Each structure stands twice: as C-alpha cells, then as structure tokens.
Amino acid sequence: MTPALDDVLDRLVRDVEDWPEPGVLFRDVTPLLADPPALRVTVERLTELSSELADGPVDKVVGIEARGFILAVPVALALGAGFVPARKAGKLPATTHQVSYDLEYGSATLEMHTDALVPGERVVVLDDVLATGGTMAAVDELVAATGAEVVGNVTMLEIGPLGGRSRLPVGRFGTLRTY
Numbered sequence: 001m002t003p004a005l006d007d008v009l010d011r012l013v014r015d016v017e018d019w020p021e022p023g024v025l026f027r028d029v030t031p032l033l034a035d036p037p038a039l040r041v042t043v044e045r046l047t048e049l050s051s052e053l054a055d056g057p058v059d060k061v062v063g064i065e066a067r068g069f070i071l072a073v074p075v076a077l078a079l080g081a082g083f084v085p086a087r088k089a090g091k092l093p094a095t096t097h098q099v100s101y102d103l104e105y106g107s108a109t110l111e112m113h114t115d116a117l118v119p120g121e122r123v124v125v126l127d128d129v130l131a132t133g134g135t136m137a138a139v140d141e142l143v144a145a146t147g148a149e150v151v152g153n154v155t156m157l158e159i160g161p162l163g164g165r166s167r168l169p170v171g172r173f174g175t176l177r178t179y
C-alpha cells in the first residue's frame, strides 16, 4: 500500500535544533531517504508535481548540490528528461555561469555549465528544501543566463515563515509539505 505522503514526511523528516548554527531548526531528510517506501512515494509525488507545473514536456531537471542531486536524478528519469547539476563554486570543470546568494545560514556561490542548457529548453529546478529562497532564485538566474526557460521550481519541503516562495514567480513553485 502507498503510504500517505504527509504522514511519511512528518514521521521521517527529523528536526535538529541549533544546526549548523544556534537558532536554526534544521530539517534533516536523511531518515526519509533511507526508507524505501518513503523514498519511492516522495519521488513519485515530486515527479507528478513537476509535470503539473510544467504543463508540457520537460527537457531537463536541474538539481542543486548537494541534497537536490539525490532527488533530481530519479525525477529526471521518470519524466524522460536529462539531469543538469547546479554546483557549489569551483567544482565544475568547463566554462560556467556563476551566481552568489545568501542562505538561512551564511552565503554561497553556485555555478552551472554554460552549455548545460540551450535556449528554449524547458527546465524544472528541484531541491529538497525551500527556506529563504535564495538558492532557488540563484538557480533561476543561472538557467535564465543560458536562454532556457524555468517551467517549475519544486521542493520536497518549504519552511513557510522564511518566505522563500515570494522570491519566485507566482504559480511556478510547488512543494510537497509546508512547515
């Protein structure tokens, strides 16, 4: 039997207080990733949500390092799309576009290969958590720099009080669970 998704997420996303710094309540998805039925239903629902938002074909799924990679590859396979990594600075070998941004804890720079996407491609950007939205908005900029089109911004979890969805176009963001 397929488990109910909200129950799965509530049971298997672990709260860790004061990590990675005091005052942050960290939502740890590793227990969910380790549970086969939970992982399966999560990937299935992320795939359905991506399809709904895209409302048409999806050429590429961009996964955000590191936790976004884990989910983006099975979703890309299920959609019949390719996978493209958005990586932390200094990890990609060829020519990149680069965007710096602020996080709930600190700041970072993400890169994507300039030739990873071509103009007109339809792209879903996937991550595990939307918090301030800085990461997702930065990846939208990386996609835009290639001339491709973001047709969906999708996460497993949203931390509502941090207001990240307000940084994304209305109607383009979808998530499985808002805390």
Ligand SMILES: O=P(O)(O)OC[C@H]1O[C@H](OP(=O)(O)OP(=O)(O)O)[C@H](O)[C@@H]1O
Binding pocket: 064, 065, 066, 067, 068, 102, 103, 104, 108, 127, 128, 129, 130, 131, 132, 133, 134, 135, 136, 164
């Ligand atoms: O909405 P935001 O405030 O930008 O935060 C969300 C981002 O923060 C986490 O990644 P992190 O940078 O901690 O990297 P990791 O996946 O490598 O742990 C998470 O996986 C998202 O990518």
Ligand SMILES: Nc1ncnc2[nH]cnc12
Binding pocket: 024, 025, 026, 027, 028, 103, 104, 105, 129, 131, 132, 159
């Ligand atoms: N509180 C949080 N838990 C998990 N991932 C995060 N990314 C940014 N803030 C986060």
